[in-house]
Amino acid sequence: MDIKQTKKLIRILALVLVLLFPALMVLRFVLLKPDVELVDTTPRFVGAQNCKECHLNEYNDWKGSHHERAMDVANDSTVLGDFSDKTLEAQGHTYRMFRKEGKFFVLSDGEDGQMHDYEVKYVFGYTPLQQYLVEFDRGRLQTLPITWNTLDKVWYHMADSTYKDQVIDANNWLHWTNQAQNWNGMCAECHSTNLVKGYDAEKDSYHTTWSEINVSCEACHGPGSNHVQWAELPAYSREGFENFGLEVKTSNIDNAEYVNLCMRCHSRKSSLSDMDYSAKSIYDHSRVVLPDEPSWYVDGQIKDEDYVYASFMQSKMYQRGVKCNDCHNVHSGERLFDGNRLCLQCHQKDVYDTYSHHHHKSAGMPGKAVISESGVKFDVGSGTECINCHMHGRYYMGVDYRRDHSFRIPRPDLSIKNGTPNACNQCHVDQTNQWSDKYITEWFGSRRRFHYSQAFAAAKDGKTEAASELKEIAGNDLYPPNIRSLALQDLGAYYPDTMAGVVDNYLVNLDPSLRLVAMASLQQGTPENISRLIDGLTDDTKAVRTEAAANLLRIGSDQVPEKNKSSFNKALEEYKEVLLYSADFPTGKINMANFYYHQSQFAKAEQYYKAALEQDGEMYFVNLNLAYLYNQTRRNDLAEKHFRIYLEHQPDDAGATYALGLVLSELGRYDESLAVLLKASKIDPNYPRVNHNIAMLYDFMKDKSKAESYLLKEVDAVQDLNSRLELLQFYLTNSNMAKATTLGDEILKLYPDNEDVKQLMARLRGQS
Known part of the structure; x- marks a missing residue:
């Protein structure tokens, strides 16, 4: 082919390409059409069965797991308890578990304290215990106290295990028919997928819904509809989807992001809303509780239920980048390996899996088993297992043994100082902390690293040196994040002056937990x-x-300045939504009442205070809130009533006693008022204004000598200008010019630059 023919062919091909270009564009549009014209890209929940086809291994791991069996409808295949007309004596009642017409029933004490038959609608969990749910009015599901121990195959009463030495009757908030055992607010969000609590505060009722009754794929991965669409597209058409079409990112993330995926259910926290899978921070839907007393020991060890998160955040594992899935199959929940092999993924076997490290006999060697403080039997050889020294546990809910995930080194020396547990004495209960500390010293030397609990304990004891230690911990990013936040919280609580000097640093910190603590201060x-x-x-x-x-x-x-009103009102409305979300609880109702009280919406505040008391009559302190509200709204007969109810429980509260005295004075019952105010002064002689008001009453009753003595007490108590001016006014009113002049000169010496004092003294000298 010559050059002319070649050029001609090129021109022809170019023309063909130009002519074909629109058709190619149309073809490309057709191929990409699913990517461009998705009918609905709003993420929706589609169910585990839609995941099974592509993720069969993960699905099979999940089947039979705690997550898959977190909750279910009660039937022959899901109910594990023995309902063959069994009885249990507990809490002063005889409970009966039986079947009728193919359904499961429990004879139990009810809301009225009387025994009734209750049908079991749902089962909760499957090992080591199974609980049972009953439907009540207003959309409530309540958790029966009669619980099946799946290990020993026996019935037991939850209150006998959880609230030992207490009789929980129908009036108690902890009774199974009351809010403490309410499924909708206490349990549901972590046992079902796409849980919407649906609480209506005005009707005090629930319309709780879920997409799947158990903890399924989308409980962790978020709504999967877009991911299903992504999977159904040809590979070349998937570019329009981020993160495979999933709402929640679970791959290529650091350990903080990974652990936060599990935090929603595996933490002790308060919820701000239903789960928001689009949230960028856990602090958009939760407030995590810091590992502080009384729910933890002062060193952060587990005490009450903590659900792992706060413990694990304290650990060196977390600080070194370890994630939940490094030890657990996240779909089955099981550990990846048994025994020390799990730890030896990272830790050197020839250093740590040796007698020179653990100093305990191996299995098969002569010796005796020990029974731990929790009642767990540890056979010879158990002491060689890493978890028994570094992950000691406690029983919860009677039979559920949970291990502490802070992975701490046993510190009997801190047990001696602070009364905290240590793994040595939790097993060797017949020995002292000093005995354990002696062996630790022999094996590892006498040097002990500073532990943050030493600062927390010192702060609670009021020691001045703790202020600098807390400040150092809060500012040092080598400490665990939640420990830094706790240090900052304690700094604000015990050393506000020191806190004031550093608070600005934390209001702009990248960690929302530190910002939250700083804001709260x-x-x-x-x-x-x-x-x-x-x-x-x-x-x-x-x-x-x-x-x-x-x-x-x-x-x-x-x-709030006018220019900031808009942002304030927006955040205030958001705050109201948060409060309404938790208004099913007595504390939530109190918070709602306070919300309205501070806006002078006293009728609504009264409504919520009363509702809180009705829900939990043992929250007697709410009577104090009501008393102040009634005094504020000039209903002092009711104010007196609620002050007195409160003081029956807290007779040594000087502030409430003082307030009652003022109410009685406003009611014109001056003798009673004086008696109550004198009592307040006896409880706390330095309580602000109590001596002043006693003096005013004595003055009103013409007892000038006692009036003067209590005004002098007020000056001694508060040592301020106002109390001295009030005493001066008393002298002037009673024409005691000599004492007035003497006191005036003292005031002028104390406040030489105060113009009001100078003018007052000029007038006083003019009168004398």
């Missing part, structure tokens, strides 16, 4: 604090925004 309505709180109204996370709004509301919404 801003209780005083200073101009600086108001400015800081206003900045917090636009924080990235809901927990911090709503905390800022809450503090501003308490300080006074009138302190």
Whole structure:
């Protein structure tokens, strides 16, 4: 082919390509059409069966797991307990478990304290215990106290194991028919998928829904509809989907992000809303409880149920990047390996799996088993297992043995100082902490590293040196994140002056937990604090925004400048939504009442205070809130009633006693008022204004000598200008010019630059 022919062919091919270009574009559009014209890209829950086809191995791992069997409808295949007309004597009642017409029933004490037959609608869990749910009015599901021990195959009463030495009757908040055992608010969000609590505060009722009754694939991965669409597209058409079409990212993430995936259910926290899978931070839907007393020991060891997260965050494992799936199959929940092999994935066998490290006999060697403080039998050889020294456990719910995931080194020396447990004495219960500490010293030397619990314990004991230690811990990112937050919280609680000097550093910290603690510390309505709180109204996370709004509301919404009203109102509405979400609990109702009280919506505040008391009559302190509300609204007969109810429980509360005295004075019952105020003064002689008001009553009753003596007590107690001026006014009113002049000279010496004092003294000298 010559050059002319070649050029001609090129021109022809070019023309053909130009002519074909629109057709190729149309073809490309057709091929990409599913990527461009998705009918609905709103993520929806599609169910585990839609995951099974592509993820069969993961599905099979999940089947039979705690997650898969977290909750189910009660039937012959799911109910494990023996309902063949069995009885149990507990809590002063005879409970009966039986079947009728193919259904499962329990004869139990009910809301009225009388025995009734209750049908079991759902089962909860499967090992080491199984609980049973009963339907009540207003959409409630309640957890029966009669529980099946699946290991020993016996019935037991949950209260006998959890609330030992207490008789839980129908009036007690802990009774199974009351809120403490309510499934909708206490349990549901972590036992079902796509749980919407659906609480209506006005009707005090639930419309709780789920997409799957158990903890399924989408409980962790989020709604999967877009992922299913992604999977059904040809590979070349998937570019429009981020993260495979999944709402939650579970791969190529660091350990903090990974652990936070499990945090929602495996942590002790309060929920701000139903689960928001699109949230960028856990603090958009939760407030995590810090590992503090009384739910933890002062060193962060487990005490009450903590659900792992706060413990694991304290560990060196977490700080070194270890994730849940490094030890657990996240679909089955089981450990990857048995015994020490699990730990030897990272730790050197010839260093740690040796007698020179663990100092315990191996299995088969002569010796005696020990029974731990929890009642667990540890046979000879158990001491060589890593978890028995570094992950000691406790029983919860009677038979559920859970291990502490903080992976700590046994420290009997801290047990001696702070009364905290240690693994040595938790097994060797017949020995002292000193005995254990002696062996630790022999084996590993006498050097002990500083532990953060030493600062926390010192702060609680009021030691001044703890302030600098807490400040160091909070500012040092080598400490675990939640321990830094706890140190900052204690700094604010015990050393507010030190906290004031560092708070600005933490209000802009990248960690929302530290920002939240710093924001919560801003209780005083200073101009600086108001400015800081206003900045917090636009924080990235809901927990911090709503905390800022809450503090501003308490300080006074009138302190918010007009230019910031919009952001304040937006955050305040968000705060209200958070409060309404938890208003099914007595504490939630109290928070709602406080919300309305601070906005002078006293009728709504009264409604919620009363509802809280009705739900839990043992929350007697709510009577104090009601008493102040009634006094504020000039209903002092009711104020007196509720002050007295409160003081029956707290007779040594000087503030409440003082307030009752003022109410009686407002009612014109001056003799009674004086008696109550004198009692308040006896409880706390330095309580602000109590001596002043006693003096005013004596003055009213013409007992000038006692009036003067109590005004002098007020000066001694508070040592401020106002109390001295009140005493001066008393002298002037009673024409005691000599004492007035003497006191006036003292005041002028104390406040030489005060212009009001100078003018007062000039007038006083003019009169004399």
